[in-house]
Amino acid sequence: MGRALVSLVIVSIALSVGVAVAGLTITQWWVLVSSVAVAALVLELATGSLLRGLAARGSVVTALVLGTTAQLAVLGTALALSTDLARLPFTTIVLVLVVAAAVLSAGRWVVGASDSAYIVAAAGRHGARTRVPARARSSYEGGPGGGRRPRGLLVVQLDGVSLPTLHRAIEGGQAPAIARWVGTTHVLRGWWATVPSTTPATMAGVLHGDADTVPAFRWWDRRAGRLLAASNPRDALLIESRFASGSELLSGGGTATSTTFTGGATQAYLTISNATRLRGLGSGSAFLGFFSRPLLLPGALVLTVGEVVKELYQARRQRVRGVRPRIPRRGTYVVLRGLTNVLVRKLNLSLIAEAMGLGRPVIFVDFVDYDEIAHHAGPERPESLRAVEGLDAVLGALQALARSCATDYELVVLSDHGQSLGSTFAQLNGQGFSERVHELMGLAPADEDAGDIGTGEDWAPMNALLASVLERWTTESPPVVLGPDQGRNLADRRPRGRGLEPHTDRPPEDLADLPEVVVTGGGNLGMVWFPRRADRPTLGEIDRTWPDLVPGLLATPGVGLVLAADEDGVPLVIGPTGARRLDGSATVVSGSDPVAGFPQRAAADLARLSAVRDAGDLVVISTVNGRGHVHAFEEQVGSHGGLGGPQNHAILLHPRDWALDASSTSTVPELGESPVLVGPVALHHQLRRWRDAWVGGEGVVP
Known part of the structure; x- marks a missing residue:
């Protein structure tokens, strides 16, 4: 009252x-x-x-x-x-x-209030008035329901929040809801985000149990003969079609919101891979509450403008104070921050509250607020930590709804990766990564490369929204893709039916028509492909064709190591003063160990990455200093994708009575002495185990 x-x-x-x-x-x-x-x-x-x-x-x-x-x-x-x-x-x-x-x-x-409680309360009231589907009323995939209260699992992903960053926010009083959970109802621990430490790779692993399809955020695909970008809805649909079926986390009536892939969900909202299909955003009824509740949408629009003004002020403050490292914060990012940190966040909250009110058995949502700001401002800069504070308020509202709605929901909070601070490769060298590769090969820079452009990850929610709203595509009017991946290597756009279905992989008829080299950068993970080669070339073949390339890269400031295949096809890591075969023997071929100074899992992570079919013919990781600073191969002062610093230190917050499966854990020195989950596939198996025990079982999680 x-x-x-x-x-x-x-x-x-x-x-x-x-x-x-x-x-x-x-x-x-x-x-x-x-x-x-x-x-x-x-x-x-x-x-x-x-x-x-x-x-x-x-x-x-x-x-x-x-x-x-x-x-x-x-x-x-x-x-x-x-x-x-x-x-x-x-x-x-x-x-x-x-x-x-x-x-x-x-x-x-x-008065210190928030409209988050208003959003979830209204959605919860609607759910209480709506007939709950029979599957949700019983339990997961036909398990024993009886007359008990149905149970559900809500998984919230805080995109890009590392364990050290969250600890700092808790200690600084900026995450009071999480602070109340830790030590009482929940346990906070880390999990190791393997290379590539990117959102699409993590979601492929967590939602689909796939570890072999996504080698980076964007990559050259020899099967399709073009560059794929996970921020492009059509590419995301093609990528998801390659995942093996049968182990999706959200199958059997689940809901996915603001994800890269669907995870087998029955309802998928703002999901990139689902956006190309007819009514990819789902039924309009799911969005009506957000648009019709008095003053909610107008207030969100006003706050979006306020967020834009705040960004302009904070960017100027960094310049005036001479904060280093920093990058320019201007152009479309200013508007994009306002949209993702206000409008999309509130829309996500409304959709998830609706799903909880309807009793969906498993719900997964990704909030990109922090990741968006940290890329441009830095992982632990004041504005980034304020984004964590806003996400904490959302978690508090969702917990309140979980206590009051008809379904008994348990909350699991995770992140897909962290972020590491550092000046960019271009700031260090005066030229971009792609430009440097072309220079060493004696080639003119190609416009089609993606090594020096900004991240497309920030634009993924907007691309999903646009692709879903603009449903009718033709050959003359291809899908709208905003951000750095706009109009880049998007061949074969022919529509099929009312939406674009994944086309059949088919190699180009003439390899000579393809570019000589393609370069991409995702955080401090760089990749180089030679598309005119039908298969991955060996290091010897590369050296014979372009003798200055690998030695020149290793002599370039900011380059820490290069990964290639030796003459036997065994992955070989080369550093400035030594080389090491990744055949499990830990044998240093010559000189000093090139992975010394990197995280202790570096060799294992790189060996796993080399086995991914579409990984680069050359894989490059930047140097990492003693403070965990890296050098992104794209214009980001806070980055992720490779190795080094907090980018691999992801978070996992789960009910304290839910134990980890010992067979899925390993000891990672950077995350402490206790065993942790390693890689998104291990996290996938753990979440499925918890899901089956809580939602589909007797409610007792071992």
């Missing part, structure tokens, strides 16, 4: 300011406030029946139109009843709505 009264006061003040700015005269304030409250209640009831039924017949655009129209109708009716004007101009109603939303957001900030 106390929170309700505070909310009523704030809403009244917000409406007062909005009315004053619009120049209206209210004759009876109690009529305005009460009519808004009554109309909102009517709208809430209508949302659960009439409007939701209409939205279910369309897409997210349908939900946006219906929800916005309903909000304007509610406010317009309330204003008409409380003023002398029987009819108000449309622009006046919009002005009152926007101003009131801005004041409401500021008022909630002043």
Whole structure:
């Protein structure tokens, strides 16, 4: 009741300011406030029946139109009843709505409140009124249900948050919800993110149990004869089609939100690989609540603009203070930060709350807020830690909903990787990684290479949203892809049916038509391919054709080691002063051990990476200094993808009574003395074990 009264006061003040700015005269304030409250209640009831039924017949655009129209109708009716004007101009109603939303957001900030609780409470009420599917009412995949309360598993991924960063946020009071969990209901530990420590590779492993398909964020694919990028919805669909079926984490009625791949989910929202299909965002009814709840969408838009202004201020503050290392923070990133850290976060929260209210058995969501900022500002810079603070508030709201909804949900929180600080390769050398490779080969830089462009990971949610909204594609109007992967190596765009299905892998007819070399960079992991070779060439073949390439790379500042195949096909790591075969013997071929100074799992991780079919013909890892700083081969001051620093120190927060499977753990010195899970596939098996025991079993997790 106390929170309700505070909310009523704030809403009244917000409406007062909005009315004053619009120049209206209210004759009876109690009529305005009460009519808004009554109309909102009517709208809430209508949302659960009439409007939701209409939205279910369309897409997210349908939900946006219906929800916005309903909000304007509610406010317009309330204003008409409380003023002398029987009819108000449309622009006046919009002005009152926007101003009131801005004041409401500021008022909630002043009293220390958040609309996260409002979002999940409203979604939970809808779920309580909605018939829960029979599969969700019993238990996972037909397990014994009886008359007990159904159980569910919610997995929340905090993209890019490393274990050291989370510890710092907890100690600094910026993660109070997680701090309350640790030591009481949950255990916080690390897990080792193997190379490539990227979101697509982790999601392939965690959601599908696949460790052999994704070698980097973008790579040259000899089967398709082109560059694949996981931020491209069409490429993501092709990649997912290569995963083996039968072990998906979310199969049997699960929900995926803001993920790269579906994980076998029945409902997939803002999922990149699902975006190319008809209504890839799912039914419009799932989005209606977000668009129709009074002042929620307008408030989110206002806060999005505020986030853009905040980014401009924080970027200037770094420049004025001379913070090093840093990169320019401008252009589309400024707007992108506002969208991902406000609008997409709130939309994700609304969708997950809806799924929890409906009793979906397993739910997986990825929040990209922190990762987006840390790439540009640095992993532990103030603005990055504030993003962790916002994510902590979301976790607190989800825990509150888990306690009150009909399904008994347990929460598991993880990250897909961490991030490491460091100046970029280009800052160190005055030229980009791709440019350096071409120079050593005696070739002119090629526009089609992706070694020196920014990350496409930040654009993945926007690409999924656009691809889902713009459903009808033709050969003349190919898929819209924003960010650095826009228009790059996207051959064979022919549509099939109402969406683009994965095309059959087919090698090019003439290898001579392919580029001489393709270079990519993902964090401090660089890869080089020679596409005109049908198979991966050996180090000797590379040296005979381009004798200056490998020696020149090793002599370049910031390059720590190069991985290639020797004449016997055995992976060989070469450093500036030595070489080592990765055949399990730990034998140093000559000189000093090239993996000395890297994490102790470096040799094992590189050997595993070399076995991935589409890994680079040459794999390059930057140097790592004593503070864990690396040099990204793309324009990122906080990066991940390779080895070194906190980028491999991912987090795992799980119920304290849920033990790790000893057969899936190993000791990693960088993460302490206790055994931890190594690699996303091990995490996949652990999550499936917990899922089966909690959701589909008797609720006792060994």
